Amino acid sequence: MTTESYATIMAQRAAIIRASVGLDYEQYVAGALGFDYERLLTDTGYDIETTRRVQRRTAVGDTPLVELRQITELARRVAPPGKGARIFVKDEAANPSGSFKDRRASLSVHEAKQRGYAGVVAATSGNYGAAVASQAAKAGLRCIIVQEAFDSRGVAQPEIEEKTRACEAYGAEVMRLSVGPELFYVFLRTLKETGYFNASLYTPYSIVGIETLGDELAGQVKEQTGRNPDVVIATHAGGGNVTGTARGLRKAGAVNSAMVAASVDLSGLHMASDRDFNRKSFTTGHTGFSMPFTTWPDRADVPRNAARPLRYLDRFVTVTQGEVFYITQVLAELEGMERGPAGNTSLAAAFAIAQELDEDRLVVVQETEYTGAGKHPLAQLNLAKRLGIEVRRGDPRDNKPGERIVIPEHPSQLGVVDVDLDRIRREYLRHAIQSLPAGEPLSDVDGEFLAAETRTSPSHVRKVIDELCGKTR
Amino acid sequence: MGEAIAEGTWVEIRRIVLPAGERAPQVPADTRAVPLEMRVKGFLLAPAALGDEVEIATRAGRRLRGTLTQINPAYTHSFGAPVPELSTIGDEVRAMLREPEEN
Numbered sequence: 007m008t009t010e011s012y013a014t015i016m017a018q019r020a021a022i023i024r025a026s027v028g029l030d031y032e033q034y035v036a037g038a039l040g041f042d043y044e045r046l047l048t049d050t051g052y053d054i055e056t057t058r059r060v061q062r063r064t065a066v067g068d069t070p071l072v073e074l075r076q077i078t079e080l081a082r083r084v085a086p087p088g089k090g091a092r093i094f095v096k097d098e099a100a101n102p103s104g105s106f107k108d109r110r111a112s113l114s115v116h117e118a119k120q121r122g123y124a125g126v127v128a129a130t131s132g133n134y135g136a137a138v139a140s141q142a143a144k145a146g147l148r149c150i151i152v153q154e155a156f157d158s159r160g161v162a163q164p165e166i167e168e169k170t171r172a173c174e175a176y177g178a179e180v181m182r183l184s185v186g187p188e189l190f191y192v193f194l195r196t197l198k199e200t201g202y203f204n205a206s207l208y209t210p211y212s213i214v215g216i217e218t219l220g221d222e223l224a225g226q227v228k229e230q231t232g233r234n235p236d237v238v239i240a241t242h243a244g245g246g247n248v249t250g251t252a253r254g255l256r257k258a259g260a261v262n263s264a265m266v267a268a269s270v271d272l273s274g275l276h277m278a279s280d281r282d283f284n285r286k287s288f289t290t291g292h293t294g295f296s297m298p299f300t301t302w303p304d305r306a307d308v309p310r311n312a313a314r315p316l317r318y319l320d321r322f323v324t325v326t327q328g329e330v331f332y333i334t335q336v337l338a339e340l341e342g343m344e345r346g347p348a349g350n351t352s353l354a355a356a357f358a359i360a361q362e363l364d365e366d367r368l369v370v371v372q373e374t375e376y377t378g379a380g381k382h383p384l385a386q387l388n389l390a391k392r393l394g395i396e397v398r399r400g401d402p403r404d405n406k407p408g409e410r411i412v413i414p415e416h417p418s419q420l421g422v423v424d425v426d427l428d429r430i431r432r433e434y435l436r437h438a439i440q441s442l443p444a445g446e447p448l449s450d451v452d453g454e455f456l457a458a459e460t461r462t463s464p465s466h467v468r469k470v471i472d473e474l475c476g477k478t479r
Numbered sequence: 480m481g482e483a484i485a486e487g488t489w490v491e492i493r494r495i496v497l498p499a500g501e502r503a504p505q506v507p508a509d510t511r512a513v514p515l516e517m518r519v520k521g522f523l524l525a526p527a528a529l530g531d532e533v534e535i536a537t538r539a540g541r542r543l544r545g546t547l548t549q550i551n552p553a554y555t556h557s558f559g560a561p562v563p564e565l566s567t568i569g570d571e572v573r574a575m576l577r578e579p580e581e582n
Contacts (some may be wrong), residue, residue: 012497069543076576083575125539148539160511167556174520179539183496184516192496192517280510332568339569340576351576380556388559397564413564418573 017193023308026197026204028121031100031309035176038446039438040455041310044316050210052113054221054257057214060116063215064144066108067218069100071226076340077353081360082394084418091236091360091367095353096223097374099345103172108139110246113211115141118203124148125202129307131155131166132290132348138205139176140266149173150202152193155182164389165289165348168380181272185283190307208306208313213250220254222265223372234260237359239352242267242322243295244429245303251372252318264320268355270348271295271324271423272407283313285393285408287327287386291351296322300430302437316427316434316460323422326405326413329384333357333420345381349375358422364407375463387411431460435470484550485508491520491552492535492545519543545571 015022024030034041052060061067074093082090098106111128115138118126125148126140135151142149151173156162162170162182173180181196183189191366197204206212220238227235238255252265270292275282277294286292296315298406300322303311333354346353352371360369379385388398396410402419405412414420438456442448448471453464460467484490495513496505521535521543533547 007516012501012503079576080572083578083580149541150537156518158516162556163554167554171554171556174538177538179519179521179541182518184513186497186502186506186510186515188497188506188515191503200539276503276507278510279507282514318575331565335565335568336572340572379558382558383565384558384560384562385556387562387564397562399564413568417575 009414011139012188012191015191015198018198019194020309022194022198023204026202027209027308028203028205031207034310035471037449037451037455038442039328039452041199042315043458046310047210047214047312050113050214050224052211052214054217054254057113057218061109061112061215064112064141065102066112067101067222069222070097071095072097072343073230074341077336077357078360080336080340080417082365083154085361088364089361090365091363091369092365093356093360093369093371095371095374096219097221097343098349099374099376103133103136103140103176103347105133105137106216106219106247106373107132107134108140109215110134110207111137111141111205111215112210113215114138114203114205115145115147117211118205119145119147121202121203122247122434123201125150125207126198127152127193127198127200127202128205128207129189130207134207135169135178136172136176140177142178143176148202148260149178150181150196150200151178152181152189152196153183154185154189157185158280159248161284162321163284163289164380164385168378170190186277193307204307206307207244207246208308208311210312210375210472213312215252216246216250217254217257219372220251221258222256223251223370224258226340227370231368233368235263235370236363237264237369237426238372239266239268239356239359239369240350240372241291241349242269242315243290243292243299244306245296245311245313246415247373248315248318249313265318266321266323266355266359267296267315267319268323268352268422269293270330270351270429271326274406275408282408284389285395286424287390288330289413291348293324295314301433314459316431317458319427322425322427322430323355324425325351325422326402326412327407328405329414329420330356330400331411332414334383336417343374345374345376346377347386349373354420355422357417357420430463432470432474434460435467436474439471439474481538483528484523484547486523486526488523489520490523490535490547491518491549492533492543493518493548494545517545518548519545524548
């Protein structure tokens with residue numbers, strides 16, 4: 007293994023990424039900031055039917071939609087009279103490697119194979135690693151997964167340890183790293199040394215692969231109820247889940263279904279901190295990813311992130327760690343489904359949101375994930391206790407990430423906290439101005455791009471930008 | 480000097496990727512104070528002892544070098560003991576569903 011320095015490799019970043027994704031992002035540039043997002047996605051050549059055909063070859067997708075009748079009944083017991091929408095869940099744990107991430111991995115690995123790459127590399131500590139490893143195994147490609155896996159004392163996060171095992175079970179090489187964003191340097195170095203395909207979570211293939219989820223979901227809800235879902239809730243981290251699902255729903259004609267993102271609130275914990283690493287109790291679906299990625303998607307490992315959640319979000323809520331552990335237990339004991347826990351973030355939100363809606367409304371949680379050793383509330387809560395984090399029953403509003411996990415005492419205590427989307431849009435626009443080259447005016451093309459990015463109008467974009475510039479200059 | 484471990488044994492190696500003084504500028508102080516470390520598993524390419532600088536063949540077919548730290552490393556993650564704070568939730572919600580509806 008060569009050992010090119012951090013600075014040398016980071017300086018070659020653009021060239022390494024271009025070679026490893028096999029996509030020329032330059033051709034989509036429009037204006038100083040904007041790019042043709044729709045064309046980037048449609049140029050993949052995968053419409054829903056083509057994607058479905060590729061995914062069915064490896065038994066990805068076609069997962070059951072399950073009505074959670076007991077949980078719905080429980081919500082109605084604590085809701086105001088007449089309230090308590092029907093709650094459904096798309097059981098994505100039924101995918102070959104146990105999560106919806108198989109949909110994201112399938113097109114990437116298919117592309118890598120078609121284009122003659124000898125292997126694939128992905129930087130991920132979560133389900134996506136197992137998905138890429140599983141798909142690579144089926145395609146006969148080599149696979150390397152780069153994980154942030156343990157702290158400086160060598161203590162591994164149990165859920166990531168399970169992912170290491172799963173990836174190795176599928177025949178992948180797993181490079182396990184201690185905590186830090188320099189993982190990206192190791193990732194780039196590995197891409198350069200191997201010449202393998204970059205199965206990034208944020209390429210167009212990864213996002214288009216999720217569209218089948220939204221499409222299937224809409225079809226199944228219609229088949230079971232005769233209607234489109236009123237609310238679809240996705241656990242939200244890097245933004246792909248929200249983006250791909252919403253696109254699939256629209257393509258299926260479910261244009262009025264509200265797209266809601268739910269994240270576990272981890273405020274106060276630093277994502278690059280060696281100390282905080284094992285104090286999060288969640289490895290994904292949390293605000294440590296969703297806040298930075300929603301306010302600026304182009305911080306990913308590709309030049310233009312195909313996951314652009316602000317384009318699709320109708321609502322963004324957070325729930326607490328304790329609420330997710332509580333609903334995970336309820337799902338097991340009332341519905342006989344042991345899943346998650348990370349995927350149950352949106353179920354915790356659904357339980358609260360269903361109580362805002364009339365009984366005939368339909369709320370869909372769009373994923374589950376497999377559970378197992380390490381990847382389970384027991385493993386996380388035992389680790390939390392060992393680290394001195396208090397675990398107790400009580401009011402979930404007293405939950406404090408890294409210090410105290412408060413498991414609700416009663417289902418009526420479950421709630422959501424709304425994230426102000428206008429504030430998020432403003433934050434996005436602040437990032438946008440910062441990335442505008444000095445002296446470059448904001449063109450009309452850019453104004454329209456930013457309006458589409460924030461689901462506002464070009465005049466609103468200009469007004470906010472003028473306000474922000476007035477403050478900063 | 481430890482006992483020789485046979486060529487072909489499944490092992491784990493460690494390697495410092497970035498020493499404590501050379502971490503990226505944006506990392507917080509606690510992370511900056513420790514090295515970035517890598518651990519990878521593979522098949523040992525020549526007989527060696529624990530602590531030796533060795534070469535392994537990974538499952539991706541790559542040859543990587545590092546310090547030999549573990550022989551046939553175990554997966555030790557588990558569930559752990561039942562957590563009392565979760566143990567009664569099932570009975571609580573089942574009891575609620577058995578109660579007659581109020582409205």
